[in-house]
Amino acid sequence: MIDRLKNHRFFQNRSGSTLVAAGIMLSRVAGLVREVVIAAFMGGGVATDAFRYALRIPNLLQNLLGEGVLSASFIPVYTDLLEQKRPGDARRLAGAILGFLCTIVGAVALIGIFLARPLTQLLTLFQLSDPVLDATVPLVRIMFVGVGFLVLSAWCLGILNSHREFFLSYVAPVVWNLAIIVLGVFAGLRGWAALDVARALAWGVVIGGVLQFGVQLPAVRRLVPAVRPRLDAGDEHVRDVLTRFAPTVAGRGVVQLSSYFDLMLAAFLATGALSALGFAQVLYLLPISLFAMSIAAAELPELSRLQSSPDELVLRTTLGYRRIAFFVTFVAVVYLALGDLIVGALYQSIGSTFLGRSEFSDSLVVVVWWVLAAQALGLVAMACSRLTQNALYAVGNTVGPARVAGLRVLVAAIAGLIIAFQLDQIRVENGVIEGFWSAFGLSGPLPKGDRSVEGLFRMGAVGLGLGSAIAAWVEVVLLQKVLRREFERPPEPLREIARLAVPASVTFAAAAALKLLVGFLPTFLGAMIAVGLSGAIYTVLCFRIGIAEAHLVLAPLRRVLHRRGGR
Secondary structure (H helix, E strand, O other), X not given: OHHHHHHOHHHHOOHHHHHHHHHHHHHHHHHHHHHHHHHHHOOOOHHHHHHHHHHHOOHHHHHHHOHHHHHHHXXXXXXXXXXXXXXXXXXXXXXXXHHHHHHHHHHXXXXXXXXXXXXXXXXXXXXXXXXXXXXXXXXXXXXXXXXXXXXXXXXHHHHHHHOOOOHHHHHOHHHHHHHHHHHHHHHHHXXXXXXXXXXXXXXXXXXXXXXXXXHHHHHHHHHOOOOOOOOOOOOHHHHHHHHHHHHHHHHHHHHHHHHHHHHHHHHHOOOOHHXXXXXXXXXXXXXXXXXXXXXXXXXXXXXXXXXXXXXXXXXXXHHHHXXXXXXXXXXXXXXXXXXXXXXXXXXXXXXXXHHOOOOOOXXXXXXXXXXXXXXXXXXXXXXXXXXXXXXXXXXXXXXXXXXXXXXXXXXXXXXXXXXXXXXXXXXXXXXXEEOHHHHHOOOOOOOHXXXXXXXXXXXXXXXXXXXXXXXXXXXXXXXXXXXXXXXXXXXXXXXXXXXXXHHHHHHHHHHHHHHHHOOOOOHHXXXXXXXXXXXXXXXXXXXXXXXXXXXXXXXXXXXXXXXXXXX
């Protein structure tokens, strides 16, 4: 079986997912640098919370109409037209979807700009303190201008992916991040106050959105000459996309409720909760984007072409699960065991070394690590769910994932509500956790006056991470049931995850021991050594028990050693 998997064309011809992974890796590295800049010049106070709220509110538009929705509704129909050698129909479809998006984006952006204050108050349930609210509203107005261009960038991504042009669309967000980084560093090095740095970052969001769309547009025009925005709901292919579009938007909207529930709940928590969530989220999304999204995005056009070959579709999806689980399981283990070293190395050491400044306190390191560890418990499930959704989208099932997403939101909301307020009783001051036992009483939100104390952080955000992890496992279980209704012999994501239990457990123990051994070293060096040795242990263990994906790591090493040995 292992030989069959190793020789399957999924492994032999990985250019699509490899290019997506390369583009996403560059984009996520740029995103990480952006967070380092925020950590260095703003830390985790009012300005950072305001920037997080302001970025999240208009992002509803991007997330509802962006990559996920277009991947599920537009790409399968557009790809089918390309396969049928009907470029004229494909061009007209692309133009109609562009016109549809421009109309909605323009209208929503104008509404967001003029109603920024009531929208902010409503989405935070009127719980933001006056300083945070006053700082957030002007940032929301600025960012609504740029987010529309990110939606149009997702349209470019859909076309480029359908033509198997993967790299550009996934590396384009690098320019978005670079614009934010450049303006943030400029403001920070000039000694601007934290709120002024936040405004500079907001304008970076706008400039970056324009650039991200602009760098992709020439390639789109080369692949689809003379494409123009138009409104034509009467075209049968446009109707097909819109038929898929509605339930997919509903599904994405339900998922966004989960994200906005976190936003609302964070407003009830101590100052710094949303900042901690943001710093942890970048690291949490890194493996999902690099492994799950790259494989899922590259596979969707191929899975769409295999609708008439269910056995091949199932095998291809299974191989995708195995690659995702192999890599993401290791990352989850590292976040659990070595998260404090990683957070300290990235957000403290790099800022101090290269920017000469770090507002990221030891207390914030502790809180972000715990949030990251809580999220890591559901990391593998979340990653596999992305591929499961695409497998269902490929066979035209958009309703099943939408319903599952609704249940996932409900679970995340209930779990987060129960846990977050309790954990917000726990204090972290000067890097030390205090009042641990106070979390075991039944408590509501802290009084407003107790939520913002200089230098004091609380652990409420960890509850939001735990709620997300619990919901991720519920989602992957329910999606597997949907798969069983679609396929006679369905792919089994839970089975692929379970086969890595032993190497993951052993690696966790080894990583915890390594952390003690490197404790005397500088944080950055200690983190690199501990993560590197843990990765070697994990890969060797997987190889020894017959996990075929270990060859993805070992084969390049063998080639390097062979070349050196032949000299």
